[in-house]
Amino acid sequence: xxxxxxxxxxxxxxxxxxxxxxxxxxxxxxxxxxxxxxxxxxxxxxxxxxxxxxxxxxxxxxxxxxxxxxxxxxxxxxxxxxxxxxxxxxxxxxxxxxxxxxxxxxxxxxxxxxxxxxxxxxxxxxxxxxxxxxxxxxxxxxxxxxxxxxxxxxxxxxxxxxxxxxxxxxxxxxxxxxxxxxxxxxxxxxxxxxxxxxxxxxxxxxxxxxxxxxxxxxxxxxxxxxxxxxxxxxxxxxxxxxxxxxxxxxxxxxxxxxxxxxxxxxxxxxxxxxxxxxxxxxxxxxxxxxxxxxxxxxxxxxxxxxxxxxxxxxxxxxxxxxxxxxxxxxxxxxxxxxxxxxxxxxxxxxxxxxxxxxxxxxxxxxxxxxxxxxxxxxxxxxxxxxxxxxxxxxxxxxxxxxxxxxxxxxxxxxxxxxxxxxxxxxxxxxxxxxxxxxxxxxxxxxxxxxxxxxxxxxxxxxxxxxxxxxxxxxxxxxxxxxxxxxxxxxxxxxxxxxxxxxxxxxxxxxxxxxxxxxxxxxxxxxxxxxxxxxxxxxxxxxxxxxxxxxxxxxxxxxxxxxxxxxxxxxxxxxxxxxxxxxxxxxxxxxxxxxxxxxxxxxxxxxxxxxxxxxxxxxxxxxxxxxxxxx
Numbered sequence: 001x002x003x004x005x006x007x008x009x010x011x012x013x014x015x016x017x018x019x020x021x022x023x024x025x026x027x028x029x030x031x032x033x034x035x036x037x038x039x040x041x042x043x044x045x046x047x048x049x050x051x052x053x054x055x056x057x058x059x060x061x062x063x064x065x066x067x068x069x070x071x072x073x074x075x076x077x078x079x080x081x082x083x084x085x086x087x088x089x090x091x092x093x094x095x096x097x098x099x100x101x102x103x104x105x106x107x108x109x110x111x112x113x114x115x116x117x118x119x120x121x122x123x124x125x126x127x128x129x130x131x132x133x134x135x136x137x138x139x140x141x142x143x144x145x146x147x148x149x150x151x152x153x154x155x156x157x158x159x160x161x162x163x164x165x166x167x168x169x170x171x172x173x174x175x176x177x178x179x180x181x182x183x184x185x186x187x188x189x190x191x192x193x194x195x196x197x198x199x200x201x202x203x204x205x206x207x208x209x210x211x212x213x214x215x216x217x218x219x220x221x222x223x224x225x226x227x228x229x230x231x232x233x234x235x236x237x238x239x240x241x242x243x244x245x246x247x248x249x250x251x252x253x254x255x256x257x258x259x260x261x262x263x264x265x266x267x268x269x270x271x272x273x274x275x276x277x278x279x280x281x282x283x284x285x286x287x288x289x290x291x292x293x294x295x296x297x298x299x300x301x302x303x304x305x306x307x308x309x310x311x312x313x314x315x316x317x318x319x320x321x322x323x324x325x326x327x328x329x330x331x332x333x334x335x336x337x338x339x340x341x342x343x344x345x346x347x348x349x350x351x352x353x354x355x356x357x358x359x360x361x362x363x364x365x366x367x368x369x370x371x372x373x374x375x376x377x378x379x380x381x382x383x384x385x386x387x388x389x390x391x392x393x394x395x396x397x398x399x400x401x402x403x404x405x406x407x408x409x410x411x412x413x414x415x416x417x418x419x420x421x422x423x424x425x426x427x428x429x430x431x432x433x434x435x436x437x438x439x440x441x442x443x444x445x446x447x448x449x450x451x452x453x454x455x456x457x458x459x460x461x462x463x464x465x466x467x468x469x470x471x472x473x474x475x476x477x478x479x480x481x482x483x484x485x486x487x488x489x490x491x492x493x494x495x496x497x498x499x500x501x502x503x504x505x506x507x508x509x510x511x512x513x514x515x516x517x518x519x520x521x522x523x524x525x526x527x528x529x530x531x532x533x534x535x536x537x538x539x540x541x542x543x544x545x546x547x548x549x550x551x552x553x554x555x556x557x558x559x560x561x562x563x564x565x566x567x568x569x570x571x572x573x574x575x576x577x578x579x580x581x582x583x584x585x586x587x588x589x590x591x592x593x594x595x596x597x598x599x600x601x602x603x604x605x606x607x608x609x610x611x612x613x614x615x616x617x618x619x620x621x622x623x624x625x626x627x628x629x630x
Contacts, residue, residue, distance in 0.1 A: 057103035059236030063090035064111030064145075071115050074193040076512035076519070084193030084216055091145070092167055092224035095152040097237050105146040112145030113138060119188060122511035126298070141185065144174050151614045159614075162255075164263050167221035168214040173611030175213055176604035179476065183423055186474050187520055190216050195519045199274030201548055204526040205594040206273075207603035208476050212523075214607075215270055222263040225256060277592070278547055286497055286587035287463050289328045289533050290321035290381070293541040293581045294335065295560075298506040307337035315375075317582050320557055322379045324584045327461065329379055330535035333386035333401070333470055333504040338368050340404060340412075342391040355397045363392070372404065373411035382407050382460040384467060384535075386502040389415060398450045401426065403467040403502050405458040417452030418469040420478055455482040457496065466496040466530075473501045473521040473532065476601070483528050483597055498587050499524065499532040506537045510578035514540050518575070522548040529594040531587050539577030542567060546590030553585035 070087035073080050091111070094104060101107075116138035123134035148170055155166035171190070179186045191212030194200050203211040232238055294313050300306045314331055321329060343351060343363045351363055376383045383406040391398045400417040407413045418426075426449050458465040466482050473479060483496050501521060505514045518540045525532050526548040533543050543551045550567070558564040559580035567583070569576055 053239055054099055054104075055101040055237055055239045057101055057107060060094060060101040060104045060107035061110065063093055063235060063237070064107045065114060066111075067091040068111040068115040068118075071190075072118050075119060075188060076515040079515065081193045081196055084190055085219060086223070088167075088171075088190070088217060088220045089224045089227075091149065092152075092163065092221050093227070093232060093235070093237060094149050095156060095167060095221075096163060096224060097232060098157060099239070100153075101237060105150065108146040108149050109142055112142035115145075116141045122508050122513040125509050125511055125513075126507040137185070140182065141178070141188075144178060148174055151611060151618070154614050154618055158617075162259055163225045164218050164221040164259050168217040169607045169610050170614070171217045172210045172214050172604055173607035173609075175210060176601060176608045177611070179604075183420075184475060186476060187516065189213050189520075192516075192519055192523065195522055195548065198547055198549060199271055199278060201523065201526055202274035202277045203270050204523055204548075205277065205529055205592075205596050208527050208596050208601055209523040210601070210604040210607070211270075214603075215267060218263055219267060222260055225259065280592060281547060282591045283545060283588035284591070286531070286589040287327040287461070288325065288584065288586050289330065289498075289543065290318070290324065290326035291533060291535040291541040291543075291583040292317045292321065292329065292331050292335075293536060293539055293579070293583065294332070295538050295578055295580045296335075296506055297509065298504060298537075301334060301337060301504075301506075304337075310335060310337055313580065317559060317580060318375070318379060320559070321582045321584055322381070324555060326379075326381050326584060327463075328465070328500075328533075329381050329383050330500055330502065330533060331383070331385040332535045332537040332541075333502040334388060335504070335537060336372075336385045336387040336404070338371075339388040339390045339399075340368050340402070340415075341365070342389060344392050346392045351392055354392050354395065358390070358397070369412050372406045376406040376408045376411070380408055382458070384458065384465065384500050384502065386469070386504070389417065399448075400452065401449050401469055402452075403456075403469055403500070405456075405467075407460060414456060414458060416456035416458075416467040416469070418449070418472065419452040419455070420472045420475055421449060421451055422471060457494075458500070459494070463497045464494045465498050465500045468499055468501045470503050471517070473499070473503075473524055473534070474517065476524065476527060479524045480528060480597055480600060483530060496530060497589055499528075499530055501532055501534040501536075503534060503536040505539070510538065514538065514577050515575060518542060518550065522550060527594065527596045529590045529592040529597070531590060533587060539579065539581070540567075540575045541581070541583050542575075543583070543585050543587060545588040546592065551585060551588070553583045555582070555584040557582040557584075 067087055067090045070083050070090075072078070074083035074087050091108065094101070094108065117135070120134055120138050120141075123137065124131050148167075151170045151174075152163075152166050155161040155170065156163050175186075175189050178184070189209055189212075191201070191209045191214075194212055194216065200215070201209075201212050203215070207214070229238075292314055294310070294317060296306075296310055296313075301310060314335055318329055318331075341358075341363055346354065348360055351358075351360060372383065372385065383404075385404050385406065387402055387404050389400040389402040389404070391400065400415075401421075402418065403416045404412060405414040405416075456467060458467060468479065468482070479499070503517070505517060508514060514536070517536075518534070521532060521534065522544050524530075525544045525546055529546045531543065531545050535541050543553060545551055552567055556564070556566055556576075558576075559582065562579065564576050564579070564581075567575060
């Protein structure tokens, strides 16, 4: 009772309890921040970080994958060349933005790998062991895509070089490096997509195929620099808050107009040069040449039981060609299956010591030479035939992949041994240091051929031929070196009239490799103003003039009787391949000279120097560069 009373009394005596309160005091408003007073440092830092943090990765992944798809479609098998002009534009947007997105270089590498894996898939057809080589090459070539963006960004944002200058210089410099590094891979240059635009590719006789790549990338970069900022925002390439530097990208002012004018002027100058150079050509009919194209998968040629069938088929096709009275007949690479033995003047004792596994009578057996000589005499034509050569060296037997030259008046008159070997296909890199690598080759541990020592010239009547074997016609600097007089010792200095390529593309079963190989080789003709004839097992055999035109021959004889009478299928627009055929035409001799043949890769070398400069500057200033650019 007392507790209740005391409590009541206390409450009653408190005026604050008895006196009523206003409603506003019962539900007070939240405190207001005084006007013009800054937020707390922690809150402001959070907001600033959110505004300036990199854009999300999805935009970078989208443009990288878009470039991969467009680039794949610009090459074979789709072979839609106009896409070559635009396929790099999405990727160049990542060069243009001042700040990189999240996971940008991961996205770029992913797009590059998507392109290389799909474009190089024909490699797996050669042999099950080639799956590893296919993936390894794809992984390696894909590295050039993020490297291209990184170095271009440094040139644009650190050194303030305009994008239409920086991008093509870096791209060409990297193409040049790829032509040499790890034995070289000169396929799938962006300029190769324009092989049908004959006037455009004529610049190759000054700069090599690299000049065509330069023009294509330059125009793509010019267009990329004109795209509005709003598009980049929609592609999620910017963070949510634009800085003043970001906003400047929206402006198309005098600088962009000047860049566009210069790029268009250079493009039309290159195009004009092409028209002028083509008008200067005075093609004259050279040797009447017959190309023998049989259709054998490469697995067959290693079976001795099939050698006779292979020989008879080529002999049958050659018989059909002889009716047209050719001056020169060409068989594909290694399609004459019996090896030619060369004792090189060794005595019987020396031969027995060097090659005890080969019976001594085999070294003196003239049957192979007699067969080749009889073939040449019966055809009344010179022969260039792909064959294996086994030669006695000083300490061991040496095996070569060779082009054997046979004349009706002299018989076997010379040979060329392949210089540029295919790794894992013709030799094992690091064979002694890393013997486990042999599992990546379709052959055993003891396989391998020796590299040739020098180029060769085959002279017949008034003509001079320079042979190339397999993928050698895809290597720009190698082909150029073979056309120089000093490349062929003990021969006359007469210029080469025609390149002769012997190839076995039967490894790839009619895939896009056959088309891409032909396209790549066409640029060698423009670079050196020298025509080329190609005899290819399974195809595509062809005659290419000094303008890079793949000539429709006078005679295309379909031995399979499928009613194909032209090199190109008129219904599909694609080259006929995977068939037995005979192609006969006169080689169009070219009267023009080439700066590229005389001076080499001066243009690509200069671009490579710029790339190396950017690379070393990046290494020397890595921390500062990472903060400012990457």
